[in-house]
Amino acid sequence: MTSSVAPAAGRRGAGGGKAERTPLPASLAALLRGLPLLPAVVLLAVFLAGPIGYCIYYAFTDMQLTGASGTHFTGLHNFTRAFGDSDFTNAVELTLLFVVGSAVIGQNTLGLALAVLMEKASKPVRSLTSTVVISAWVLPEVVAGYLMYAFFYQEGSLNAILHFLHLPQQNWLYTLPILAVCLANVWRGTAFSMLVFSAALSDVPRELVEAAEVDGANAWQRLWRVTLPVIRRSILTNLMLITLQTLSVFGLIYTMTRGGPGNKTETLPIFMYQQAFQNSLIGYGTAIALVLLVVGALFSVVYIRLLKVEDA
Amino acid sequence: MRTRFTVATGIAVITTVLAATVSGCGSGSGSSGKTIKVVYQKQLNSSNTVQPDFLAAQVKEFEKANPGTTVKLVPVTASENDYYTKIQLMMRSPVTAPDLVYEDTATINSDVASGYLKPLDSYLSTWKDWSRYATASKAAMKYAKDGKTYGVPDNTDTRGIWYNKTLLKQAGIALPWQPKTWADVLAAANAIKAKVPGVTPLNVYTGTAGGEQSSMQGFEMLLYGTAAGGDSLYNAAQQKWVVGSPGFKDALNFLHTVYSQGLGPKVQTALGVNIGAQVGTEMIPQGKLAIDLDGSWMPNNWIRTGPKPWPQWETTMGEAAMPTQNGQDKGKVSMSGGWAWSIPAKAKNTDLAWKFLQSLETETASAQWNNVNATIPTRQDVAADPTYLKALPTNQFFSGLVADTYYRPGVPAYTQVSSAIQKAMESVTTGQASVDKAASTFDNDVKSAVGADNTMQGTQ
Numbered sequence: 005m006t007s008s009v010a011p012a013a014g015r016r017g018a019g020g021g022k023a024e025r026t027p028l029p030a031s032l033a034a035l036l037r038g039l040p041l042l043p044a045v046v047l048l049a050v051f052l053a054g055p056i057g058y059c060i061y062y063a064f065t066d067m068q069l070t071g072a073s074g075t076h077f078t079g080l081h082n083f084t085r086a087f088g089d090s091d092f093t094n095a096v097e098l099t100l101l102f103v104v105g106s107a108v109i110g111q112n113t114l115g116l117a118l119a120v121l122m123e124k125a126s127k128p129v130r131s132l133t134s135t136v137v138i139s140a141w142v143l144p145e146v147v148a149g150y151l152m153y154a155f156f157y158q159e160g161s162l163n164a165i166l167h168f169l170h171l172p173q174q175n176w177l178y179t180l181p182i183l184a185v186c187l188a189n190v191w192r193g194t195a196f197s198m199l200v201f202s203a204a205l206s207d208v209p210r211e212l213v214e215a216a217e218v219d220g221a222n223a224w225q226r227l228w229r230v231t232l233p234v235i236r237r238s239i240l241t242n243l244m245l246i247t248l249q250t251l252s253v254f255g256l257i258y259t260m261t262r263g264g265p266g267n268k269t270e271t272l273p274i275f276m277y278q279q280a281f282q283n284s285l286i287g288y289g290t291a292i293a294l295v296l297l298v299v300g301a302l303f304s305v306v307y308i309r310l311l312k313v314e315d316a
Numbered sequence: 317m318r319t320r321f322t323v324a325t326g327i328a329v330i331t332t333v334l335a336a337t338v339s340g341c342g343s344g345s346g347s348s349g350k351t352i353k354v355v356y357q358k359q360l361n362s363s364n365t366v367q368p369d370f371l372a373a374q375v376k377e378f379e380k381a382n383p384g385t386t387v388k389l390v391p392v393t394a395s396e397n398d399y400y401t402k403i404q405l406m407m408r409s410p411v412t413a414p415d416l417v418y419e420d421t422a423t424i425n426s427d428v429a430s431g432y433l434k435p436l437d438s439y440l441s442t443w444k445d446w447s448r449y450a451t452a453s454k455a456a457m458k459y460a461k462d463g464k465t466y467g468v469p470d471n472t473d474t475r476g477i478w479y480n481k482t483l484l485k486q487a488g489i490a491l492p493w494q495p496k497t498w499a500d501v502l503a504a505a506n507a508i509k510a511k512v513p514g515v516t517p518l519n520v521y522t523g524t525a526g527g528e529q530s531s532m533q534g535f536e537m538l539l540y541g542t543a544a545g546g547d548s549l550y551n552a553a554q555q556k557w558v559v560g561s562p563g564f565k566d567a568l569n570f571l572h573t574v575y576s577q578g579l580g581p582k583v584q585t586a587l588g589v590n591i592g593a594q595v596g597t598e599m600i601p602q603g604k605l606a607i608d609l610d611g612s613w614m615p616n617n618w619i620r621t622g623p624k625p626w627p628q629w630e631t632t633m634g635e636a637a638m639p640t641q642n643g644q645d646k647g648k649v650s651m652s653g654g655w656a657w658s659i660p661a662k663a664k665n666t667d668l669a670w671k672f673l674q675s676l677e678t679e680t681a682s683a684q685w686n687n688v689n690a691t692i693p694t695r696q697d698v699a700a701d702p703t704y705l706k707a708l709p710t711n712q713f714f715s716g717l718v719a720d721t722y723y724r725p726g727v728p729a730y731t732q733v734s735s736a737i738q739k740a741m742e743s744v745t746t747g748q749a750s751v752d753k754a755a756s757t758f759d760n761d762v763k764s765a766v767g768a769d770n771t772m773q774g775t776q
Contacts, residue, residue: 071728
């Protein structure tokens, strides 16, 4: 639409010598030029900003799904309640453990290792590995969760394998459920990191690595001192993306453990769901959602800061 | 000119799009003058089609008797908790509100408090069949604050003990078995553990995954059998929730004994989402479970049309009433719930919905429903009907428990208290918390859910 405005004005300017065209006031022109953005802005406002605004409003009310006739503004009550609730603190701790364990350490390191190894591997090995890793990633979350449940379940495949190898068996989903869901999330999410790192590694200039090799750097030093510094921006971007993805993981954990046993895998998204829909406390659940949003924002700020430091 | 034209077109396009969106949101309810929407829960277990089949036949008959009308059945396939969430969300808006909804009697009060349901008094006053309903069932439909009735119950249930005669005989327990105290139940379970290896002695539902099944079949069957009886969870006279009572700890202690001494199912099995189906369709029919604290509807699993046909159940399974803690009061305890039909406050076609509801609740239709569903009738004429009493050999026993049964507190906050009970049960079952710790967590949860002023210290 912008293009149709400009030529029309241009032709008129060229054709009419006598009749001076009064130019539109600058502000109005700017407004008109912005007009084609309007549909997008409206859509964003209605479908993105709208729900977030609603969510912020609900977080300060005592809205319930059932059991109360009206909704009242209750100020910070939901938040003070959350911070005094031992289950909430437990959920925050588990969420941090889950994010650091499965994303920052698990997916990130494993993804990098796979990407580096695959660069050196022969073609058949490479295609086989990437097929296996990526197939875990393209599965729908619930299917992946169910597969992992079948794998870790007491009578599941992992214990069958351990039994076959005459190794002691573990009741994974019961004794150390948070480890089980962390491993499940690593299994499911590593492909993403691997793809990001593979792309980044292919951009590392060959001459740089070869020069280091000529100077006598061994493979480990070449990775640590040459390759990693070159792809550090991809690492940070990847970290930010997988952190945000992992923070909001719900389906995987819910399918595997429903947050249990007890509250041993009750991360913030699960806790939020249980408060909002099982206890019918929509207001309280939304307040927790808002806290989750803030946690995600904090992580993003840290990563973006690190990227900025790089730029400077 | 051209500039203006483009701008005008742009605005026109946007306006049209927005208008279409908005009006799109407004339509699609599906209830017009001669059409009603009826919402009910379809079991996750897809082989269980008892209610869909029954309703489909009823709809066919109704549409034939009332030409031009359409009854749209809307099954919601979900677990019990998710079903409540779904219908509550539907009833919030006039756009999605159904005309008739099937609700657990335990959630009705809570939904009335939210203003989701319509009082039925004006309809009931002109419906002569209403006088045929059992008084207790009618009372459970009444909302305490305004004294109005919000639903027509179509079935109720009772709870008791199911036991496998063969296994008890092997353990040397005299039949027919009727324990007098909790200690008798535990003694029998211990005898089975000692003499019949490879069998789970006793199942008591527990944990959050089981939802209301844990609270009601599991915990409340114990709690209401303690000294405080009907006032052990909610004191109706003072309208306060009871916290810190010794009875609550006793009930948790029973649970602790069952699961810490290996008398119950494996803890991880007991806390699984699937435990209800496992007990009914695997453990009991396979003879792997000796004693089960469960509902009157269990034969639903084993009848010819059920998910696990098992004709031998009639000779294998015995029934006993759940004893009170020390055999006090009448010596036995039971809990009752049931389901009811209600008309949402935002329904569009209430008259037709009421007409359809009446057709579901005639004597013939009720009897048919209670028979196929193996539930206890709420209509007294059906309860006395010989065909009903003979339909299942257990009907007489479980109908008889109605005399000693308790209903759950008819107060909106019950759902939250029930969640707190499940949490306490789960932490005791896993051993994450001691009985004292779990009980004090429960007290705090209840106080924060209903407000400390609405609680009282339990002395029994």
